Amino acid sequence: MVGLPKIHRGGFSRQSAGDDMGIAVLLKQVPDTTAKISVSGDRVDETAVSKWSMSPYDEYALEAALQLKEAGAGDIVAITCGPTRATKMLTDAAAVGVDNLILIQDDGVTDSTHVQSLLAAAVKRSGSDVVLCGKQAADTNGGSTGPGVSHLIGAACVGMISEVSAEGDGFIALRASPTGNERVEVSRPCLFTFDKGATELRRPNVRGIMMAKKKQVETVTSDDLGVAIGTSSVSLQSHSPPPVKPPGQKFEGADSVPVVVAKLRDEANVI
Amino acid sequence: MDVTIIAETTADGLHPVTSQLVGAAIAIGGTPTVLCPGGLGTTAAASISGVSKVIGVKGDCFNSFDSGAWAAALNPLVSDGVIIAASAPSGREVAAQIAAMRGIPIIQDATGLEVGITVTRGIYSGKAIEVSTVTAPCAITLRANAFDAAGKGGSAEVSTVNQSADVAVAVREAIAKASERLDVAEADIIISGGRGMGGPANFSHLNEIADMIGAAVGASRAAVDTWDEIPHGMQVGQTGKTVTPSLYIAVGISGAIQHLAGMRTSKYIVAINKDPDAPIFGVADYGIVATWEAALPALKEELGKL
Numbered sequence: 001m002v003g004l005p006k007i008h009r010g011g012f013s014r015q016s017a018g019d020d021m022g023i024a025v026l027l028k029q030v031p032d033t034t035a036k037i038s039v040s041g042d043r044v045d046e047t048a049v050s051k052w053s054m055s056p057y058d059e060y061a062l063e064a065a066l067q068l069k070e071a072g073a074g075d076i077v078a079i080t081c082g083p084t085r086a087t088k089m090l091t092d093a094a095a096v097g098v099d100n101l102i103l104i105q106d107d108g109v110t111d112s113t114h115v116q117s118l119l120a121a122a123v124k125r126s127g128s129d130v131v132l133c134g135k136q137a138a139d140t141n142g143g144s145t146g147p148g149v150s151h152l153i154g155a156a157c158v159g160m161i162s163e164v165s166a167e168g169d170g171f172i173a174l175r176a177s178p179t180g181n182e183r184v185e186v187s188r189p190c191l192f193t194f195d196k197g198a199t200e201l202r203r204p205n206v207r208g209i210m211m212a213k214k215k216q217v218e219t220v221t222s223d224d225l226g227v228a229i230g231t232s233s234v235s236l237q238s239h240s241p242p243p244v245k246p247p248g249q250k251f252e253g254a255d256s257v258p259v260v261v262a263k264l265r266d267e268a269n270v271i
Numbered sequence: 272m273d274v275t276i277i278a279e280t281t282a283d284g285l286h287p288v289t290s291q292l293v294g295a296a297i298a299i300g301g302t303p304t305v306l307c308p309g310g311l312g313t314t315a316a317a318s319i320s321g322v323s324k325v326i327g328v329k330g331d332c333f334n335s336f337d338s339g340a341w342a343a344a345l346n347p348l349v350s351d352g353v354i355i356a357a358s359a360p361s362g363r364e365v366a367a368q369i370a371a372m373r374g375i376p377i378i379q380d381a382t383g384l385e386v387g388i389t390v391t392r393g394i395y396s397g398k399a400i401e402v403s404t405v406t407a408p409c410a411i412t413l414r415a416n417a418f419d420a421a422g423k424g425g426s427a428e429v430s431t432v433n434q435s436a437d438v439a440v441a442v443r444e445a446i447a448k449a450s451e452r453l454d455v456a457e458a459d460i461i462i463s464g465g466r467g468m469g470g471p472a473n474f475s476h477l478n479e480i481a482d483m484i485g486a487a488v489g490a491s492r493a494a495v496d497t498w499d500e501i502p503h504g505m506q507v508g509q510t511g512k513t514v515t516p517s518l519y520i521a522v523g524i525s526g527a528i529q530h531l532a533g534m535r536t537s538k539y540i541v542a543i544n545k546d547p548d549a550p551i552f553g554v555a556d557y558g559i560v561a562t563w564e565a566a567l568p569a570l571k572e573e574l575g576k577l
Contacts, residue, residue, distance in 0.1 A: 033509045033510065033528075033532075034527075037395045044394075044395075056509075112376050112378075113370075116371060138395070138396065139394060141392075142377075142379045143364075144363075144370065144371075145367075147339075147363075147367035147368045147371065148370065149371075150368070151339065151372055157339050157440075160360050162503075176360065177336070179282075179447060179448060180445065181445075181446040181448075182443075182446065183444040183446065184440050186439060186441070187439070193364075195503075196503045233376060235403060235404050236402075237389070237402040237404055239400065239402075240399065240400045241399060242397055242398065242399065242536075243400075245535075249556070249557055250547075250557075250558035250559075253561050254559070254561040254562075254565035255569075256559055256561075257570050261573040264518065264539065264557070268538075268539045270517045270539050271577060
């Protein structure tokens with residue numbers, strides 16, 4: 001898009017194409033799923049993380065957002081709540097076609113209510129009425145953000161979807177159900193949380209990467225958003241590595257199958 | 272302490288995980304009231320030992336799933352203490368919406384709960400364990416099979432409330448599962464195949480064994496990404512399902528860190544792989560260094576003798 005106003009820190013901006021149109025995608029930067037997680041003292045050592053990436057389910061949400069944009073559903077604002085290092089993830093999102101980037105500084109955020117309030121305030125301020133995000137982040141594995149934000153912005157929530165397309169004024173989404181899948185219909189305002197999507201996130205082209213370098217990241221604080229972060233009743237006590245399993249027994253060749261089956265029956269009592 | 276349990280229900284009534292939610296609530300000194308969405312499973316819920324009250328919540332909104340509508344209908348019946356739901360797709364979503372409505376924190380997918388309230392859960396898909404404390408009011412969802420179920424023999428009072436809410440998500444079409452096979456998230460035994468299976472057609476050997484022992488069939492991400500015939504619903508691992516069965520049999524799976532994250536908490540792990548250095552052997556209780564072509568017929572034969 002050409003001719004979009006430059007966004008400045010703390011400034012109000014409404015960048016959607018139509019009156020109420022606009023897509024927000026909520027992203028989180030997490031340790032890459034191939035990264036080792038090490039615990040030092042009783043906290044996960046974030047400085048030891050070798051690679052930070054966009055949370056995998058958020059990638060599916062972003063790809064779906066790009067496809068909705070191409071179908072004319074509006075411009076995309078990517079919003080994250082996190083530390084400064086998350087700027088890179090936002091720039092990566094710009095390189096594949098996101099129009100506007102917002103980083104909410106996460107000082108003092110400790111529980112689900114805080115992050116939801118901040119994200120919801122940023123979504124409202126952007127004027128977006130369609131929100132996409134992953135079903136859960138690959139670090140905290142919570143899955144509360146999408147449903148919580150949907151309530152706070154007064155949007156319908158459709159969880160665990162793999163596809164979404166615009167139809168008329170609304171959307172059709174494919175979601176998992178206890179008996180298979182369901183195709184559901186929903187109107188704006190709405191929020192979708194993504195399970196594994198049908199299409200992997202596209203790769204940026206050179207032009208996209210060049211354009212993204214010039215794109216400004218709007219950094220906002222809870223004050224800018226008018227959100228008061230109170231104290232929390234949740235208090236982190238410790239992180240620890242998963243319990244180490246004692247070394248198992250290893251056998252050579254298919255001839256050992258009867259031995260293992262006997263052990264499963266007699267030692268482990270699981271069959 | 273008042274504990275409101277959102278029962279997990281199925282088309283047939285009460286999901287058995289509900290007894291585990293009750294067991295966990297009692298273990299932290301809670302007095303559990305069980306809310307049954309759609310009024311399903313109230314009789315079964317009342318028979319769980321230790322339940323103090325059962326409320327069947329009936330309304331049109333429960334005819335299909337809209338987490339916002341379910342939460343709006345259930346919320347007026349929730350007490351100010353602790354809300355407990357199952358860490359299943361619907362339970363997580365509804366509990367998160369109720370927590371947001373009440374402005375209270377939610378902790379999802381707990382694997383341990385102690386008086387205090389001290390909550391234990393896996394983070395980074397199980398690559399680390401997090402322990403935190405939280406006080407009421409709060410919401411907590413519990414992972415299936417991580418808590419001892421309360422017994423039977425209860426006789427709680429059952430009441431029915433008519434309470435609905437506006438539905439914003441309309442189901443246009445239901446698409447049935449291709450197979451009636453057990454879901455990996457529900458199964459007590461899982462046999463999974465990886466790219467070492469050579470091709471999707473060879474999963475038929477896993478299906479046969481699964482049918483013999485009542486297991487679900489799973490797959491590694493590599494298998495799901497390589498073969499269209501293997502659906503994502505079968506994927507075990509960080510971008511698939513995290514499972515905790517009693518027995519997990521990994522066949523032709525090398526054991527990438529993302530896969531291990533999704534299955535390492537299984538009670539017993541058997542690995543069958545031709546590569547003796549495959550990382551999967553690092554988490555296996557019983558490792559068999561063999562090709563699947565050699566090992567699976569032998570496994571079939573031995574299981575047939577049981």
